[in-house]
Amino acid sequence: MRARRFLSGGWLSVYAFLYVVFLYLPVIFLPIFSINTAPTPKFPLTGFTLQWYADLPHTPALLDAAWNSLKVGVSASILATVLGILAARSITRYRYPGRRTINGLIMAPLVLPEVIVAISMLLVMLQLGLSLSLFTVVLGHVLVCIPYSMTVLTSGFEGFDRSLEEASADLGESAFGTFRRVTLPMVAPAIISSLLVCFTISLDEFIIAFFLTGTEATLPIYIWGQLRFASKLPGVLALGTLLLVASFLLMTVAEILRRRAARRTQNQGGIYA
Amino acid sequence: MTAAAEGSPPLRMTRARRNALLQSEPVQGFALISPTFLYALILLVLPILVVIAHSFWTQHYLTIDRTFTLENYRVALTEPIYRDLLWRSLYISLTVSLFTVILAYPIAYFISFHGGRHKSLWLFLITIPFWTSYLLRVMSWKVILGYNGVLNSGLMGLGIIDEPSTALLYNSTAVIITLTHAWAAFAILPIFVSLEKVDRTLVEAATDLGDGPLRSFLRVTLPLSAPGVISAALIVMIPTVGDYVTPKLVGGKDGVMIANAIQAQFGKAANWPLGAALSVTTMLIVTLMAGATVLIIRALQRLAR
Known part of the structure; x- marks a missing residue:
């Protein structure tokens, strides 16, 4: 009897609630201490201030890093999404030998230790004589973004009714015309969702950028540098809070779009399936 | 089509055949995926091969001697500091994957069996912190x-302790707590997916045949969700072995892991071949550990039935 109650919703929902608290609590401290007057993050709170935020725009190094992150994020998300579209389309539309192996290889960066991915790319780039710059960071970010892009896009492409394309071809559209006028409108939300997911990953990614950048810092690298100085912590907390909010908004929009895409092609799943 | 008709019969034949080949499913599918495939080959497979090659070479100040040697592996496996770091990394990643899976399972179960209409909202809520930096x-x-x-x-403030404790930060426990929190969402998703696939009528059948809820859970639901548990364990275990940021920020001296040593070889110590050998060793050991985990969970699954 007790076991039944234990396995039924009651206790589990309490646990689920506590678990969500555990997930969110550490993250919540960043915004809390970013508006606290004391420079060290401890209780009790000393008072409300927006000073740490007001200081941010007056830090040239930070603005440079933000601009770099924006450039890297936009380039990486576009490239990764284009490569993701090709691969996701191929995986969902065609059957051919080696399909699973190739898919496995493309998804591999998801489960490899990031440090090893980063240093192996570093070795090759140095061997090829590429000088480290934001460009090499973009190359690295594209590699780690493709698996996520693929996941979002396959959920948008799967269950896509092929007869619609066939109808369009029968009615005289060229292959490209069919893609532009039938396929693309159906999968557009998935594509935008993939762009947003990739941008968020690139914006937050640290290890690969840390190894592959030259002298130019992205935002996480800037934060990493500031962490050495205890006095800079409130500014880092304020910047971190802004990044958290940006990631949260981008991911929420991406999820809404992905669901719309899945609904258009009458398919369930996605990142969560 | 008209262009093909103009050619001589044999030419028309080959051209038609070539067109048929070009329009066949496998060729089109492969052509479409080839840019992404090439990208992964050049920026993932090739670099890993280069790392493996480096691990057999020797560093001479600024140049690299390319005669084959196993010296780096000897150092990686027998030097106490590297051996300890490897063991600690394996211990931390095993502990973290065990904790994340045990903590995640009830949540995945709750969402899958009691989530009702709000399943995707729950999943969204749980994955959001993961998307933050x-x-x-x-x-x-x-x-x-x-x-x-x-x-x-x-x-x-609550009067529980009189002076700040130094025991909280800068040790391997801090690393384990932080990593368990960081990878929580990763473990929930695969378990949730496999629980979704559990045929609910099987659970009903077990109950109808007299199994209590706990027994039917242990004998039906849990074994059937084993594939999700396996992927959850692996998806946490493999990347955490090579974690760099957490040991560096919260690990202190006692929480240093192998990734920090690898980074040092490519940075300050400037011994690329040794760094490469450490990377290859880590990858091999984590593969073995992953294989062992799969076997153990499969054996447990068979026992449970």
């Missing part, structure tokens, strides 16, 4: 566990 999540644990941190000042 990893660096920032680690940093927030530093804020919590630090000497002047949230936990210490909170406990002192």
